[in-house]
Amino acid sequence: xxxxxxxxxxxLVLTMALPVLAETPVQELKTPGGNTVWxxxxxxxxxxxxxxxxxxxxxxxxxxxxxxxxLMTALLEEGSGDLDAQGFAAARDALAAEFxxxxxxxxxxxxxRFLTENRDQALVLLRQAIVSPNFDAxxxxxxxxxxxxxxxxxxxxxxxxxxRKFDQxxxxxxxxxxxxxxxxxxxxxxxxxxxxxxxxxxLARDRVHVAAVGDISPADLATLVxxxxxxxxxxxxxxxxxxxxxxxxxVTVEPFPGPQSVLVFGHEGIPRTDPDFFAAFxxxxxxxxxxxxxxxxxxxxxxxxxxxxxxxxxxxxxxxDLVVGQMSTANGTVAQSMQVIREEWTKLxxxxxxxxxxxxxKTYLTGSYPLRFDGNGPIARILVGxxxxxxxxxxxxxxxxxxxxxxxxxxxxxxxxxxxPDDLHFVVVGTPEGVQGQ
Amino acid sequence: MRLIALCLxxxxxxxxxxxxxxxxxxxxxxxxxxxxxxxxxxxxxxxxWYRVGAADEAPGKSGIAHFLEHLMFKGTDTVPxxxxxxxxxxxGGMDNAFTxxxxxxxxxxxxxxHLPLMMQMESDRMTNLRLTEEDVVTxxxxxxxxxxxxxxxxxxxxxxxQRQAAxxxxxxxxxxxxxxxxxxxxxxxxxxLAFYKLHYAPNNAxxxxxxxxxxxxxxxxxxxxxxxxxxxxxxVPRVRPSEPPQISERRLTYGDxxxxxxxxxxxxxxPTRKPGDQSRAAALSVLAELLGGSxxxxxxxxxxQFDRQIAxxxxxxxxxNALDQGSFDLVVVxxxxxxxxxxxxxxxxxxxxxxxxxxxxxxxDRIMTMLRASEIYAQDSTQSVGRRFGESLTTGLTITDQxxxxxxxxxxxxxxxxEAARDVLVRGRAVTGHLEKEIAQ
Numbered sequence: 001x002x003x004x005x006x007x008x009x010x011x012l013v014l015t016m017a018l019p020v021l022a023e024t025p026v027q028e029l030k031t032p033g034g035n036t037v038w039x040x041x042x043x044x045x046x047x048x049x050x051x052x053x054x055x056x057x058x059x060x061x062x063x064x065x066x067x068x069x070x071l072m073t074a075l076l077e078e079g080s081g082d083l084d085a086q087g088f089a090a091a092r093d094a095l096a097a098e099f100x101x102x103x104x105x106x107x108x109x110x111x112x113r114f115l116t117e118n119r120d121q122a123l124v125l126l127r128q129a130i131v132s133p134n135f136d137a138x139x140x141x142x143x144x145x146x147x148x149x150x151x152x153x154x155x156x157x158x159x160x161x162x163x164r165k166f167d168q169x170x171x172x173x174x175x176x177x178x179x180x181x182x183x184x185x186x187x188x189x190x191x192x193x194x195x196x197x198x199x200x201x202x203l204a205r206d207r208v209h210v211a212a213v214g215d216i217s218p219a220d221l222a223t224l225v226x227x228x229x230x231x232x233x234x235x236x237x238x239x240x241x242x243x244x245x246x247x248x249x250x251v252t253v254e255p256f257p258g259p260q261s262v263l264v265f266g267h268e269g270i271p272r273t274d275p276d277f278f279a280a281f282x283x284x285x286x287x288x289x290x291x292x293x294x295x296x297x298x299x300x301x302x303x304x305x306x307x308x309x310x311x312x313x314x315x316x317x318x319x320x321d322l323v324v325g326q327m328s329t330a331n332g333t334v335a336q337s338m339q340v341i342r343e344e345w346t347k348l349x350x351x352x353x354x355x356x357x358x359x360x361x362k363t364y365l366t367g368s369y370p371l372r373f374d375g376n377g378p379i380a381r382i383l384v385g386x387x388x389x390x391x392x393x394x395x396x397x398x399x400x401x402x403x404x405x406x407x408x409x410x411x412x413x414x415x416x417x418x419x420x421p422d423d424l425h426f427v428v429v430g431t432p433e434g435v436q437g438q
Numbered sequence: 439m440r441l442i443a444l445c446l447x448x449x450x451x452x453x454x455x456x457x458x459x460x461x462x463x464x465x466x467x468x469x470x471x472x473x474x475x476x477x478x479x480x481x482x483x484x485x486x487w488y489r490v491g492a493a494d495e496a497p498g499k500s501g502i503a504h505f506l507e508h509l510m511f512k513g514t515d516t517v518p519x520x521x522x523x524x525x526x527x528x529x530g531g532m533d534n535a536f537t538x539x540x541x542x543x544x545x546x547x548x549x550x551x552h553l554p555l556m557m558q559m560e561s562d563r564m565t566n567l568r569l570t571e572e573d574v575v576t577x578x579x580x581x582x583x584x585x586x587x588x589x590x591x592x593x594x595x596x597x598x599x600q601r602q603a604a605x606x607x608x609x610x611x612x613x614x615x616x617x618x619x620x621x622x623x624x625x626x627x628x629x630x631l632a633f634y635k636l637h638y639a640p641n642n643a644x645x646x647x648x649x650x651x652x653x654x655x656x657x658x659x660x661x662x663x664x665x666x667x668x669x670x671x672x673x674v675p676r677v678r679p680s681e682p683p684q685i686s687e688r689r690l691t692y693g694d695x696x697x698x699x700x701x702x703x704x705x706x707x708x709p710t711r712k713p714g715d716q717s718r719a720a721a722l723s724v725l726a727e728l729l730g731g732s733x734x735x736x737x738x739x740x741x742x743q744f745d746r747q748i749a750x751x752x753x754x755x756x757x758x759n760a761l762d763q764g765s766f767d768l769v770v771v772x773x774x775x776x777x778x779x780x781x782x783x784x785x786x787x788x789x790x791x792x793x794x795x796x797x798x799x800x801x802x803d804r805i806m807t808m809l810r811a812s813e814i815y816a817q818d819s820t821q822s823v824g825r826r827f828g829e830s831l832t833t834g835l836t837i838t839d840q841x842x843x844x845x846x847x848x849x850x851x852x853x854x855x856x857e858a859a860r861d862v863l864v865r866g867r868a869v870t871g872h873l874e875k876e877i878a879q
Contacts, residue, residue, distance in 0.1 A: 086734045093732055093735065149773075308588075371532075
């Protein structure tokens with residue numbers, strides 16, 4: 001704990017010679033109520049950023065109920081106890097607290113910021129929203145209308161169409177294959193009972209991770225978290241189980257009007273638990289990262305001007321792992337772009353990275369890591385994410401050593417295993433010239 | 439647990455409650471410098487803001503400000519093409535740039551020890567840019583792809599571009615920042631270099647450094663880099679064609695088969711923050727929050743989403759920062775089965791009622807509390823604080839104006855809000871756009 005001041009003093013002296021170290025002092029609390037919380041106490045600004053993640057998310061939805069978890073999450077702030085939606089919002093705003101609720105494939109997230117001066121009152125409201133939301137009929141219909149409006153917009157959005165098609169092909173009947181916000185048909189059919197069931201199933205204590213950063217003591221935080229979570233169910237809906245990635249080499253074209261096509265492409269990836277995960281992560285960053293120097297960006301944008309942006313990377317999910325990329329290009333240059341991507345994929349699989357690329361990517365990744373830890377909100381999000389990924393509390397201090405340990409041979413070995421040009425499947429949404437589905 | 443808490447308590451004394459520390463000074467060549475200190479993390483954000491944007495382009499050259507922003511990542515005599523970003527990322531940093539109507543800004547986020555190199559490279563490309571014909575042609579293709587992705591492939595963006603053009607009869611704010619496609623296609627190396635020589639100079643730029651750094655260190659480094667560049671006498675204050683009084687309401691409809699969710703947008707010309715005179719803009723900022731801020735308790739949300747289900751979404755948008763006249767925009771996304779005409783008519787009913795009945799005191803008090811708290815939350819991101827200064831100083835304001843802004847907001851009264859509302863929300867001076875689904879022929 002103490003070392004923060006000392007470390008900073010030392011860093012001042014050494015700073016020109018040594019790389020910046022991640023010096024954020026993260027503590028792991030075990031609360032009396034049995035919760036585990038990662039925290040950084042930082043009294044500089046009088047507020048706390050709190051992050052909760054419930055594992056499961058929209059992948060908990062049964063096919064006929066697709067969209068239930070998403071709609072439930074959107075309804076959490078629409079009234080609880082004796083407050084209706086407007087009463088809840090007024091109470092929250094009067095405290096200047098901020099609550100955000102989000103649903104994704106693998107988790108339901110709760111992000112809160114509240115001031116030190118009215119922390120206890122803010123907590124009462126947040127607890128009410130999480131533990132006893134009303135899900136009243138009026139709110140249900142209003143928010144359902146908003147979700148349906150979004151789904152109607154997605155039906156005409158080439159990016160959304162491409163993502164959905166890709167997931168369908170990749171995951172088939174698994175929950176990952178269904179749209180996480182549901183379809184117009186399933187969302188229209190959801191009842192209040194479905195929403196209440198989704199709530200009990202998704203927000204349970206057996207799957208929650210907690211991180212907090214800001215102006216609060218460990219003792220106060222422990223009490224706060226215990227109070228917040230005590231009345232949630234002990235267990236929730238079982239997770240859906242592993243998904244098989246069914247992508248095989250080929251092209252799927254979805255016709256769509258417009259001057260440009262959206263491409264989503266990829267195949268099966270590599271799990272975080274794989275001993276070569278860091279080597280694969282480095283290869284993917286050098287290959288498809290968002291920087292101008294990444295291979296795809298350099299070949300497709302910088303040298304040929306075919307796109308405004310292209311990226312590809314590892315996507316390790318809870319139940320499956322993907323390598324996936326995306327870009328947009330004029331309809332006339334889709335075929336050329338696909339050709340370049342395939343060539344680069346093959347080159348990476350065959351030759352791995354160059355010595356220079358490996359070195360540059362390592363310095364980028366190790367140098368950028370500590371820069372992410374700036375601000376209560378960003379640090380709380382990183383900490384809860386690390387818990388979700390199963391890393392220990394000392395991971396931030398050790399992570400750069402794991403990156404530095406990767407060798408050129410590691411990268412070559414893993415690139416040949418993970419990047420498989422023959423399995424590369426392209427979903428193209430647009431009116432591409434000279435490209436046929438296969 | 440108890441032990442840990444005690445240990446931390448004693449340490450807490452060592453960290454005084456932090457106040458945002460902002461220092462400013464000007465170099466001999468006229469370059470303004472703002473330093474925002476935040477030592478919580480060993481990180482620094484280095485930004486250079488130029489007082490030039492899309493609204494400063496010559497007629498027929500739309501898009502040149504943004505195109506030049508892209509080309510600034512090509513080379514100089516000492517930094518080869520592409521090496522700027524490569525150097526930043528090799529250090530673990532990130533860099534980017536953005537262009538608006540009133541400004542063009544470049545920034546890097548790096549460990550604070552690398553600040554000297556950033557200042558050296560950024561000052562180098564202020565006057566030493568070298569462009570090859572090939573760089574220019576390839577990058578123009580990238581910009582055209584950017585336009586295709588962001589605008590031509592998105593009916594909402596095309597609609598917004600048309601509305602912006604309809605809003606301004608005479609002022610260059612009516613032109614898209616990225617440029618009209620037919621004009622981007624004609625932009626060349628000579629255009630880019632001419633624009634560069636005219637506008638990129640220390641006396642037309644603001645340096646903002648935010649993070650783990652002291653003003654003394656920034657001053658020493660700045661004098662050694664930017665300070666060596668002579669001021670450019672060609673830089674003159676910006677005077678653009680201004681809008682004539684709007685005497686006729688304007689309406690437009692854009693139909694596109696790619697529209698999934700139709701909506702209506704109403705906009706009005708509105709004054710912005712002016713040096714020493716920010717109270718009207720502050721009142722309009724509060725008005726925007728009252729009408730459309732928090733969905734469930736805003737005037738529009740309550741009337742159109744809660745009392746009746748006319749809309750699935752409502753929003754209000756007012757940009758308080760602009761060198762010239764800005765706009766006050768209201769959006770209504772109708773519920774299924776409600777037409778755009780109906781949604782617009784209901785919007786007018788709500789606005790008329792608001793103008794008659796005035797401000798609800800409880801709403802007003804809540805908004806003032808949230809605005810006060812937002813000053814506390816804002817301190818969590820020094821980069822955002824820096825960005826606010828950069829934006830204000832490139833839209834005609836002074837450091838003092840920016841420092842005062844939170845207080846000016848707090849001094850707004852309900853009467854001032856209503857006065858601003860009556861001045862701006864005049865139907866005869868409205869621009870109204872409908873974005874519709876259109877079945878492809």
